[in-house]
Amino acid sequence: MPEKFLTFHCRSKDDLGVKVLGFEKSWHFQFNNQFFGSTIFRCNFSWPGKKHTFVIYDSDRDSCTYCDWYIRYSYPFNGSVPCLQQSLGAEPDCRPWAS
Numbered sequence: 001m002p003e004k005f006l007t008f009h010c011r012s013k014d015d016l017g018v019k020v021l022g023f024e025k026s027w028h029f030q031f032n033n034q035f036f037g038s039t040i041f042r043c044n045f046s047w048p049g050k051k052h053t054f055v056i057y058d059s060d061r062d063s064c065t066y067c068d069w070y071i072r073y074s075y076p077f078n079g080s081v082p083c084l085q086q087s088l089g090a091e092p093d094c095r096p097w098a099s
Contacts, residue, residue: 004022004023004047004048005020005022005023005047006021006045006046006047006071007019007045007046007047008021008043008044008045008046009043009044010029010041010043010056011041011042011043012039012041012042014031016029016041026070038058038059038060039057039058039059040055040057040058040059041055041056041057041058042056043055043056045071050080052097052099053097053099054095054097054098055098056082064084067084068084068085068086069082069083069084070082070083070085071083072092072094077094077096081095081097082094082095082097083095
């Protein structure tokens with residue numbers, strides 16, 4: 001089976017740069033919410049044959065202090081989508097891509 005890679009680029013006011021992950025690998029980052037206004041991190045994801053955008057963190061939407069996102073196949077969405085795992089053993093909260 002050929003190696004599959006996920007390329008992504010996340011940014012807010014801070015640009016986190018372009019990252020490349022191998023299959024079943026992970027990456028994390030930390031930040032402080034803006035005191036005034038809202039904090040939003042938007043990411044562009046691509047892998048062979050697919051390109052998507054998703055807001056990975058929006059302080060007006062998200063209440064988690066440790067947000068564990070991953071991409072997995074979801075039958076209701078009939079494809080791979082971003083999913084938030086809020087706690088161990090909890091059902092993941094999968095959401096559609098923004099584009």
